[in-house]
Structures are given as structure tokens and as C-alpha cells.
Amino acid sequence: MRKTATTRSGGTIPAQPGPRDATEPTRRGPEGGESGPQSGIVSAEDGMSGVSVPAAADADAVILGAGPSFRPGERATVRLRDAGPDDPPRYAPEWLELRESADASARAHDLLDPLRIRLANLPGRTGLVIHDVGCGTGSMGRWLAPHLDGPQHWVLHDRDPYLLHFPAVASPRSSADGSRVTVETRRGDIGRLTPDALAGASLVTASALLDVLTREEVATLAAACAGAGCPALLTLSVAGRVELTPSDPLDTEIAEAFNTHQRRSGMLGPDAITAAAEAFAEHGATVQVHPSPWRLGPAESALTAQWLRGWVGAAVEQRPELRERADRYLRDRLAACEAGELHVVVHHSDLLALCRPTGGAS
DSSP states (O other): OOOEEEOTTSOEEESSOOHHHHTOOOEEOTTSSEEOTTSOEEESSSSOOOOOOOOOSSTTOOOTTSSSOSSTTOOOSOOSSOOOTTOOOSSOHHHHHHHHHHHHHHSOGGGHHHHHHHHHTOTTOSSEEEEEETOTTTHHHHHHGGGSOSOEEEEEEOSOTTGGGHHHHHOOOBOTTSOBEEEEEEOOOGGGOOTGGGTTOSEEEEESOGGGSBHHHHHHHHHHHHHHTOOEEEEEEEEEEEEEESOOTTHHHHHHHHHHHHTGGGBOGGGHHHHHHHHHHHTTOEEEEEEOOEEEOGGGHHHHHHHHHHHHHHHHHHOGGGHHHHHHHHHHHHHHHHTTOOEEEEEEEEEEEEOOOOTTOO
């Protein structure tokens, strides 16, 4: 039996879609568009292969995406770039599934009202077209679509065709007022994102993406949104601060090494929100930033354990001389986590950029 996870919208995310799932032929939808299983979904990929991503083999394994890269120099991100046939997904769906509930709880609800006001005032609005950049398994849509009124068409962008399968079986069916929600998937390159690519867009969203981009890529994203005249809601960027209770003398050293690791190869890491706010402001956008921390306690122990392994692993990858002390630290932290005695706050930030409307907005 295939392992599944129930989503808040009532769908399920199969953890390991096989070749039949990933290559299932599309069918003609009621409005003439092509739709995949269970909802109005169009795939820009021709014949997605059923790539198998193994789950963690044991309790000590780090799920891909939860920790440092597997190969020297590899950037462990869901980046919108063409990949070779042997290039593995940067995030495993198991990690995205594990963090989805914490992400949903953390996102800044205070940004929804100004976003709704902007969307309600779009000229000639008949529905929303929302581009989700670096969408992963589509968790942003499952969270946001039920918070917005009116018909919605989500365009989900990711570099990994395997991950793009998941929104087909677990996308939201309806918006806040019961209007229809449809989904389309595309592969793309954020380095080539242009205003033309966003023509007709009502909103651009991204989740846990900004911190794995370079300054140039953030500038490209801001310019594309500004050129299209559409707002951007960019959530869950790492802020570079972690609080563990009870504390340990090694907390600060691990955190500093991790933050340095996040900035490798030109990535912004914890500087991303500041860079993005500046980039959007340069285009005349009104920018709001709100905190969106993960608050992890005993009920989130599985996520906390995977996050700990990845957090410490990245720190050691950055500073190998930490290994002996970090190994002891990780054993103690995992034991406290298993005993329900560890509480962690992982700070993130959400950003809403209200770009000036143009004739390209719809």
C-alpha cells in the first residue's frame, strides 16, 4: 500500500508516486482544458517519469532537503534551473510533508488583509492568477487558496518534475467563498523570469525560497513582479536566529556555523529578507515584513529531530572541527527531543511587496 499523508484541504500526498501515478494521461476537463487526476490541472511536462526518492532508511538519516547537500558543492535547494537527468531533487517530498503543518502555523496572517485589499481592487478582476515560484509539493496553495475569495488559477513553478506531480493529487479544490481553484504546473528558471512570464498575474508567491537565492536572483524576481505590476507574498525565509530551551553552551557556535553555511556560493541565507525588501523598494513597491517563526514542542518532535540533524550537519559541513563536540551535542539534543523536553523556535520572516499596478495586472 502506498504511504499517504492527509493535507489540511482534505487531499492526500502520496509519499512515493510510482511510474503509473507520475505518467497518468491527462484528461479533458469540463471547460476544455486538460486536467490531471482529481482536479483541473495542466502539466507543462511531457511524460513525467516516476523517479523514486527513498525515504530516510533509519532514524539517523537526514531527509534530503532537511540538511546539507549530499555532494560537495551541490546547493541543496529547490531552484528553478534546468537539471540533468541524473541530478537528484533538492528537496524530498518527505521533508516537505513533514514541515507543512509547521509552515502553515507559522505564516504571517497579518499580511493577508493588505493582500486581500490589493487583490479586491485589481482592475477588471474576474478571478485570480497566482504564480507560486519554487512550489515544491504545492503547500503554499493548500494554505493560501482557502484564505482568498473568488476563482483562482495557480501556476506552480519548480525545477523538479517529480515534485510537480504532487499538486495534481493534493491541490485545493475551492477558495474561501467556494469558487473553483485550478492548477497548472511548469518547469522554469528563476534567472530568466521576466514581466512577460508574469503577464496577467494577480500575485506571485514563494515559500522558503528567498534564502537560497543570490542577490541577483532576488533582483530578477523583484523586477519581474514590478514589471508585471503584481504583488508578491514571500514567506518563511530564514532569519538566522534559533532559540532552544533548555539552552546549551554550543547553541551559538552551531547557529553561527549554520548561518555561514547558508551564505555559501553567494546565497543570501539570513540576509535574504533585507535584500528582497531593498530590491522591491527600489521598484517603488510598498513592503511589509512580519515574523513567521516555527514554534516546535513535543507535538512536533519528528520535525524537530529532522531539523536538528540537518541544522547540526550543515554547521559541521561548514566547520569540520566542530564534529566531535557537535556529535555529542546532537545526541543530547535528540534524546531531549524524544523525551519531550526540548522546545525550539526557528525564526523566519514573511514579506509582502505591493508593487505599483500596471496595465499588465489583471
